[in-house]
Amino acid sequence: MIGCTYRSEKADLVIHNAVIHTMDAGNDLFQAMAIRDGRILELGPEHQILNKYKGRSYYDAAGSHVYPGFIDAHCHFYGYGLNAQKVDLVGTSDWDEVLERTQHFAHAHPEKTWIIGRGWDQNDWPEVTDPDRTELDRLFPDRPVLLQRVDGHAAVVNQAAMDRVGLAAGDHVEGGLLVERDDQLTGLLLDNAVAIFETIMEEADETTKRTALLHAQQAVFQAGLTSVCDAGLDIGTIELIRSMQGTGELKVRVHAMVSESPEALAHYAQVGMVNEERLTVRCIKVYADGALGSRGALLKEPYHDKPEHFGLQLRSREHLSEVAEWCIDHGFQMATHCIGDSANKLMLDIYGTRLKGSNDRRWRIEHAQVVDPADRDQFAAWGVIPSVQPTHATSDAPWAEARLGADRMNGAYAYRSLMEQLGLLALGTDFPVEAIDPLGTFRSAVFRQDAHGDPVDGFRLEEALTREEALRGMTIWNAISLFREADLGSLEPGKLADLVILDHDLLNVGPDQIGSVEVQATFVNGEKVY
Numbered sequence: 362m363i364g365c366t367y368r369s370e371k372a373d374l375v376i377h378n379a380v381i382h383t384m385d386a387g388n389d390l391f392q393a394m395a396i397r398d399g400r401i402l403e404l405g406p407e408h409q410i411l412n413k414y415k416g417r418s419y420y421d422a423a424g425s426h427v428y429p430g431f432i433d434a435h436c437h438f439y440g441y442g443l444n445a446q447k448v449d450l451v452g453t454s455d456w457d458e459v460l461e462r463t464q465h466f467a468h469a470h471p472e473k474t475w476i477i478g479r480g481w482d483q484n485d486w487p488e489v490t491d492p493d494r495t496e497l498d499r500l501f502p503d504r505p506v507l508l509q510r511v512d513g514h515a516a517v518v519n520q521a522a523m524d525r526v527g528l529a530a531g532d533h534v535e536g537g538l539l540v541e542r543d544d545q546l547t548g549l550l551l552d553n554a555v556a557i558f559e560t561i562m563e564e565a566d567e568t569t570k571r572t573a574l575l576h577a578q579q580a581v582f583q584a585g586l587t588s589v590c591d592a593g594l595d596i597g598t599i600e601l602i603r604s605m606q607g608t609g610e611l612k613v614r615v616h617a618m619v620s621e622s623p624e625a626l627a628h629y630a631q632v633g634m635v636n637e638e639r640l641t642v643r644c645i646k647v648y649a650d651g652a653l654g655s656r657g658a659l660l661k662e663p664y665h666d667k668p669e670h671f672g673l674q675l676r677s678r679e680h681l682s683e684v685a686e687w688c689i690d691h692g693f694q695m696a697t698h699c700i701g702d703s704a705n706k707l708m709l710d711i712y713g714t715r716l717k718g719s720n721d722r723r724w725r726i727e728h729a730q731v732v733d734p735a736d737r738d739q740f741a742a743w744g745v746i747p748s749v750q751p752t753h754a755t756s757d758a759p760w761a762e763a764r765l766g767a768d769r770m771n772g773a774y775a776y777r778s779l780m781e782q783l784g785l786l787a788l789g790t791d792f793p794v795e796a797i798d799p800l801g802t803f804r805s806a807v808f809r810q811d812a813h814g815d816p817v818d819g820f821r822l823e824e825a826l827t828r829e830e831a832l833r834g835m836t837i838w839n840a841i842s843l844f845r846e847a848d849l850g851s852l853e854p855g856k857l858a859d860l861v862i863l864d865h866d867l868l869n870v871g872p873d874q875i876g877s878v879e880v881q882a883t884f885v886n887g888e889k890v891y
């Protein structure tokens with residue numbers, strides 16, 4: 362009998378000698394799995410799978426830990442790739458270093474008309490002061506320069522750049538701020554004022570775009586990510602991604618949030634949703650406010666460290682309501698960037714007016730960074746999924762209370778309280794604002810510490826997630842937030858064989874060990890891509 366059935370079933374790949382964390386409803390563990398045609402056939406004990414299946418190839422995990430492929434619920438995949446072709450300003454210690462890196466880049470790239478960079482953060486500098494264009498004008502009197510803050514919600518430009526778009530003192534930008542001093546523009550721009558330069562920043566030929574996408578793919582696979590939700594793409598970039606997936610150049614799964622515009626809404630009203638194995642397009646991304654670090658987040662009460670300032674509302678209530686109505690009419694998900702408590706309240710009210718109670722539309726609030734505790738129950742009431750990025754909490758920890766004041770901190774970065782609303786959270790990194798590092802997401806969610814172990818006692822540790830909750834937030838809960846739970850997010854028979862292999866058990870790892878966890882392999886559709 363054994364001879365008749367021994368290795369009678371064919372598989373493309375058999376993974377064995379593993380600890381397989383399925384993240385299914387029962388948190389089942391197995392030792393081996395068989396994969397065929399990109400999907401999981403069976404999981405089971407080591408000898409059961411090895412005796413039943415004859416694989417075209419075998420992967421001996423040598424006792425390592427296998428998890429569902431990590432999903433980043435909120436990032437800027439394409440933008441990360443483009444940033445590799447700009448001045449890298451991440452980690453600069455002061456404005457002088459920003460200028461130094463910009464000069465080096467300019468000398469190395471004389472062919473570029475515009476010098477564009479991103480990544481500075483004044484909150485990390487010894488002297489926290491807002492930069493201006495003075496030195497940029499001296500160094501680059503004729504060549505336009507645009508240097509974005511790490512979050513993209515603020516930028517410094519020189520006079521040559523402002524001349525290119527016709528900006529002058531006294532101009533007003535709805536939902537944006539042109540900072541002035543002595544009746545002159547300082548060159549510091551916030552939110553929609555930065556968006557004036559959007560077409561210049563995103564202008565790229567197809568070769569540049571392809572290079573960007575492939576660079577980003579390599580980085581996410583190395584980090585153990587198999588799916589990314591890009592929070593804001595235009596039609597052309599989405600179609601390029603689709604084309605590259607069709608030729609096999611792009612293997613990563615992309616869940617594209619469409620950047621809201623009249624052209625995009627008209628296009629998707631006509632063509633409808635895209636639900637392909639590696640590409641989904643069924644979500645519209647909008648912005649309600651700016652970022653806390655640049656004081657663009659819209660607050661109910663003034664900033665603690667700038668008492669006359671409430672932040673910025675980037676779009677009118679009427680416009681946001683019209684987009685919500687469009688999403689209802691066309692069956693699209695709506696995802697709105699909300700940082701401040703006033704922005705969160707605004708969008709929860711708009712959502713509630715359209716959703717009218719229990720539903721399965723899975724609309725999302727992106728970031729939900731500062732939410733008045735009095736407004737939290739609206740997430741449950743309207744079925745709204747909080748999509749949060751735990752590394753923002755640990756990055757902002759040194760200065761968040763200075764912005765908000767002690768009283769408002771109870772509603773800030775409150776991931777456990779938000780998770781309890783629906784019993785799930787969507788977790789992401791927001792890269793390149795933060796690093797492409799799902800293990801950093803895990804660290805910040807569970808231990809509420811950054812990569813340096815700060816703060817020692819954890820930042821608002823009462824809002825931490827358990828290890829299992831954080832893992833679910835990186836896998837099955839993210840799949841649910843993207844309408845992909847039937848195929849992704851757990852390792853079960855019939856599901857797509859996306860998985861990551863780590864050398865540590867995340868369900869038992871300590872805060873002092875997480876930094877040494879390594880991704881040993883990443884698989885998409887049963888194909889080893891890293």
